[in-house]
Amino acid sequence: AGQSKLDRIAYVAAISSECLIAALRPSSWRRPVRSRFSRQILFSGVESVSFTIFAGLLLGAITTMKSTQILIITGELDFLAPLICILFVREGAPFFALVITICASASAITSEISTMRLSGEVDLIESQGVNAIQLVILPRAVGLALTAAGLSLIFVTAAMLAAAATVILSGRILAAPFIGSILQSISFPDIVNLLGRSSIAAFLSGVLCCYEGLTVQGAAATMVPQAVTRAMLGSIAITLIVSALFAVTTYTS
Helix, strand or coil, rough: HHHHHHHHHHHHHHHHHHHHHHCCHHCCCCCHHHHHHHHHCCCCCCHHHHHHHHHHHHHHHHHHHHHHHHHHCCCCHHHHHHHHHHHHHHHHHHHHHHHHHHHHHHHHHHHHHHHHEEEEEHHHHHHHCCCHHHHHHHHHHHHHHHHHHHHHHHHHHHHHHHHHHHHHHCCCCCHHHHHHHHHCCHHHHHHHHHHHHHHHHHHHHHHHHHHHHHHCCCCCCCCCHHHHHHHHHHHHHHHHHHHHHHHHHEEEE
């Protein structure tokens, strides 16, 4: 089992490298690839915007209220803006954007690719001399990466607006100084962490989901659900590992 896991990691790493190289070549983005890429952005990104805004507003308001109560007790209310920045920009936005992306797309991608494999569509693509990685995996993985980055920005914007509205309604802190303090608290490493963590983890998750779908063989009814389960758990593991790596590399001197 250990060897099989190492093999999976090696295959996913190799496919990810090939996808990255192909993504930088304009010739890889032919019409079928662009069409699949656009549909992936629509299904995983556009349709998740409303829920992302709702989650950002709700969590922003609740977190700000609870943080304000605690800081009032400790007498450190001036640290509310930096705390909000840490909670949302550094941690909350990329994590929740990835969770939303995984929930919305991981199972769908794995099931779709599994069906293509079992129906012989992937074999037909390869028999025609078409690179299956470029046609099947590339648009989905890159689409998930851009989707996660976009949802991160939407989530953090909604959370910050909710935080500002909560502070204004509470009347304990003036709105202008609070917003200015938040903007001053956001640094370049925060932006790198926000976009990098979400896009890289989503890209690797997309590759993993496609890989699990392509490895489905046989006609057993349990093969596809098993592949979906592996893809979901693997995507969560990727999210945690990438988050830890970004936390270490961007916030340690």
